[in-house]
Amino acid sequence: EYKKANVVQKAEAELSEEGRQVAKPNAEVQLSGEEYKKANWEYFNRCGGCHGMLRKGATGNALTPDRTKPMGTERLKNIIFNGTKGGMPGWGAGVNIYTMEDAELLAKYIQMEPEVPPEFNMKDIRATWKVYVPVEKRPTKPVHHRNWENFFGVILRDAGKIAIIDGDTKEVVSVLDSGFAVHTLRYSKSGRYLYTIGRDAKATLVDLWMDPIQTIAEVKTGLDARSIESSKYKGRKGDFVDKLAVVGNYWPPSYVILDGLTLEPLKIVSTRSYTYDTQEYHVEPRVASIVASHFAPEWVLNVKETGLILLVDYSDIKNLKVTTIESERFLHDGGWDKSHRYFLVAANMRDKLVVVDTKTKKLEAIVETGIKPHPGRGTNFKDPEYGWVYATPHLGEAAVALVCTKPRHDKTENRWKVVRKLKVAGDGGLFIKTHPKSHHLWVDHTLSKDVDAQRSVTVYDIRHLDKEPKVLKLTDKGRIVHMEYNKGGDELWISVWDREGEIIVFDDETLTEKARITDPRLVTPTGKFNVYNTRLDIY
Numbered sequence: 001e002y003k004k005a006n007v008v009q010k011a012e013a014e015l016s017e018e019g020r021q022v023a024k025p026n027a028e029v030q031l032s033g034e035e036y037k038k039a040n041w042e043y044f045n046r047c048g049g050c051h052g053m054l055r056k057g058a059t060g061n062a063l064t065p066d067r068t069k070p071m072g073t074e075r076l077k078n079i080i081f082n083g084t085k086g087g088m089p090g091w092g093a094g095v096n097i098y099t100m101e102d103a104e105l106l107a108k109y110i111q112m113e114p115e116v117p118p119e120f121n122m123k124d125i126r127a128t129w130k131v132y133v134p135v136e137k138r139p140t141k142p143v144h145h146r147n148w149e150n151f152f153g154v155i156l157r158d159a160g161k162i163a164i165i166d167g168d169t170k171e172v173v174s175v176l177d178s179g180f181a182v183h184t185l186r187y188s189k190s191g192r193y194l195y196t197i198g199r200d201a202k203a204t205l206v207d208l209w210m211d212p213i214q215t216i217a218e219v220k221t222g223l224d225a226r227s228i229e230s231s232k233y234k235g236r237k238g239d240f241v242d243k244l245a246v247v248g249n250y251w252p253p254s255y256v257i258l259d260g261l262t263l264e265p266l267k268i269v270s271t272r273s274y275t276y277d278t279q280e281y282h283v284e285p286r287v288a289s290i291v292a293s294h295f296a297p298e299w300v301l302n303v304k305e306t307g308l309i310l311l312v313d314y315s316d317i318k319n320l321k322v323t324t325i326e327s328e329r330f331l332h333d334g335g336w337d338k339s340h341r342y343f344l345v346a347a348n349m350r351d352k353l354v355v356v357d358t359k360t361k362k363l364e365a366i367v368e369t370g371i372k373p374h375p376g377r378g379t380n381f382k383d384p385e386y387g388w389v390y391a392t393p394h395l396g397e398a399a400v401a402l403v404c405t406k407p408r409h410d411k412t413e414n415r416w417k418v419v420r421k422l423k424v425a426g427d428g429g430l431f432i433k434t435h436p437k438s439h440h441l442w443v444d445h446t447l448s449k450d451v452d453a454q455r456s457v458t459v460y461d462i463r464h465l466d467k468e469p470k471v472l473k474l475t476d477k478g479r480i481v482h483m484e485y486n487k488g489g490d491e492l493w494i495s496v497w498d499r500e501g502e503i504i505v506f507d508d509e510t511l512t513e514k515a516r517i518t519d520p521r522l523v524t525p526t527g528k529f530n531v532y533n534t535r536l537d538i539y
């Protein structure tokens, strides 16, 4: 059913148009042209994010033929279908995305030499750039009376769309096309503009002041991407609020600087370079998370495979200054500490969080937290015993680690140490959330192998962290994923990630359900981003 969706067909057509060549099968495995095309597409859709387009491995193991051929089709097929204890999800058992035949097709495909995808140069990017509403035709103030600062941008993953939901009335105000399997959303500092990025590297720009709310520009910066951010700095070195945007590409491995108001592509910078430790050349160092610094006109870009964190100064992009910080390999997702000075990013395959000081522009600390930390943007709160902490769940264990983030002048020996580990109802944790006005800590276990855990959320009372948490089972379908607060910090929104998706709204104080937002258009809702909280990095 998914495969028939227009959006999939469209993205598939685009990929083949972009000239993916058919690789030569090796002696043992043979695939017809059609089979190869299908496997190639499925690998991009489901596998490349973790294993890499060139299959050199990152969050997942390397899948080059020297490793896969000795394993053989039978074993590989079973791993693809059932998953592994190491955290690889099974795509057959439980979720019914692949049949055994699909798994076999991919098992054969990954024994063949990886195909090198084409490059995507400025000419290709410019050919995809469209402005639907020029700057001078846009309103100078909101032309509707909704409380737009309490809007939620919601990802509708498999529909390749986003929904704008009014946080006050819970109405679905707009559903707009975006890139294929859209991955993250961010707002400009003013909050007026919403930036989206699809897995196919299509970025869109939405104006929340218009009525109807609409997409005003789009551009495709590459073939594969996961992150987007805007310029947020206003200070002595200039006012860059809403002026620029940046996309972090997985393929070609690069970042692309865009005009923030039109998405006009301005500059491509390659991230191909040497690993920070062994100093080996890497052809596919992908850009993972990106945030905008609060201290300087800079973006913090985390390059996964080389373990390098780039502080990119966007004040003069013709003479681009980049501070390159050596940290740890396999950088993925992360967020700010309470002070917004330190950025904490997971080096997930190394079981660590890396801390960067964006004021001194140096590596501050590396903290071992547990098996495969996956903070999303993480969350900050005051532990009754240890003071301010940053918290992360883990993919590989049913635990949340609290890392002490006490200010620099506080000479406590706990700074940047794990001061507490909280048990949660499942491993496979992806996201965590609290709010300055809340005393609850919410944790999902989306990728747990246990179906009950996938459909539940663990809630701790921050004032009594030594007490047993509540485990709330929320649904009998799909999985529970990603939490977000409303502007007032008194409602917690959580997604039921299913073909017939829902958003459940909780009264945060009483932990009772306040509303279920249902709409046939809410297909596979995942991340939700409240305008006010996201633009000000409140988490």
Ligand code: DHE
Pocket: 045, 046, 047, 048, 049, 050, 059, 157, 181, 182, 183, 184, 226, 227, 228, 287, 288, 289, 290, 291, 332, 333, 334, 376, 377, 430, 481, 482, 526, 527, 528
């Ligand atoms: Fe994500 C954030 C990459 C799988 C939903 N995801 C991110 C970020 C990166 C990333 C680099 C940080 C962006 C930032 O902050 O700038 N994600 C990847 C992958 O490479 C991976 C492992 C495999 C893939 O092929 O994509 C992957 N991610 C998933 C999922 O399976 C999820 C649950 C659903 C989906 O879209 O496929 C998923 N990722 C999200 C969400 C965020 C995210 C909702 C933003 C969280 C936030 O609160 O900021």
